[in-house]
Amino acid sequence: MKALQAIAIDDEPFALEVVKNLLKEIPFIQLVACFTKAVEAIGFLQENEIQLIFLDIKMPGLSGIEFIRSLPKPPMVVFTTAYSEHAVQSFELDAIDYLLKPFSFSRLLKSCNKAYEFQQMKGNGKQVGSEALPVIFIKSGFEQIKIDLADLRYAESVGNYIKLHLNEKPPLISRLTTAEAEALLPANVFIRVHRSFIVAKEKITKIDKRSVWLKETEIPIGPSYLIQIEKLLNQSSK
Template sequence: MKNLQAIAIDDELFALEVAKNLLKEIPFITLTACFTRAVDAISFLQDNSVQLIFLDIRMPGLSGIEFIRSLPNPPMVIFTTAYSEHAVQSFEMDAIDYLLKPFSFSRLLKACNKAFEFQQMKDNSRQLLSDPLPVLFIKSGTEQIRVDLADLRYVESIGNYMKLHLHEKPAVTSRLTIAEVEELLPTNLFIRVHRSFIVAREKITKMDKRSIWLNETEIPIGPSYQSEIERLLKSTPK
């Protein structure tokens, strides 16, 4: 796999210099540009492809949170900030990691490894989508578990873990977020129905306004997903 192309955004020049020097020691990260204002990075991202952003949160003008929300298809994000109170909000936005300044090289390396592993899974899933029976390799503990998508019935978010429920096989548990799993799964085969559930389309046996059933398994439909589910299911070829 090629290096991750990254940018850094921080209103403090000293913080950017620290990031530059530390990232030089990580061989699979290429820092292509640095910005002291988030708005200046918007035009750069329109013309350049990056997989990862190192992003401060509290900045004058456009904050880091506001900046990410403004992007239609944001890349992976590692937040770098001196303020711990934003941690919950950053993980709700599916950030790869959250680094409190001043952070050590080992802590930065750990965050970068997480981004690299997730990008590998995304690349592998795209490559496998052309196979007759696509598969994923999901990290569970220290192992990479093969998951045949034909066996995957639904995905459930339980606390800090994702549980992949399979047909006649033990479920696979991983520390991925539901947004990360959704990114890995082909949209023609799976559909998000709730903030905590993704289901296999072909496994749906019935549905009403509140629930979807996979045989005897009832799964709730989130209110914000209802209209999209109805539209997508109507457009799915029978």
């Protein structure tokens, strides 16, 4: 699938530069234009096929929310804002994501992964939901590598890196913190069991008082994560 065509709208030029520079590291998103006024983007959208908008909410004149409501067939939207009070309203507009400034590269990458998969599933004629995320892109070295989440068994923190353990494939190393990796992985599919480990729930074959097991692989349970594991056990026993 070719890169998604995107634009960014923000009344602060510095904020646009941040988005522009971060998106340079994400090859499946092509930022084709930036605007400091939402109304300036209307004509551009009428003449160009755009799949994704990175959109600030609080702007003078036409706000981001008013702008989206004015479009008869709006593209996918990722709201980027310094204010959290509009989160519910943004998701009522079927936004792909809501980024609270200042946001990290990994958090932006998560939004882009969502948009990419949403567009991919639409193109395949599949039903799309807000929680659907069967693939993600992970930066490893100078590359963005596509990972099928069905292949990811667990993520392990190794110093300043994350090692992603995959089914029948060599581990993938990425410069991420455990918290950043956790933010990238959907919570309904993965669970953090230790400060250094995140595992795929469906890959767990056994749980005891100190460890979870993925077949022959033993992963320790951190004391602060015991409650989450107990909830998982309760859910599976119902």
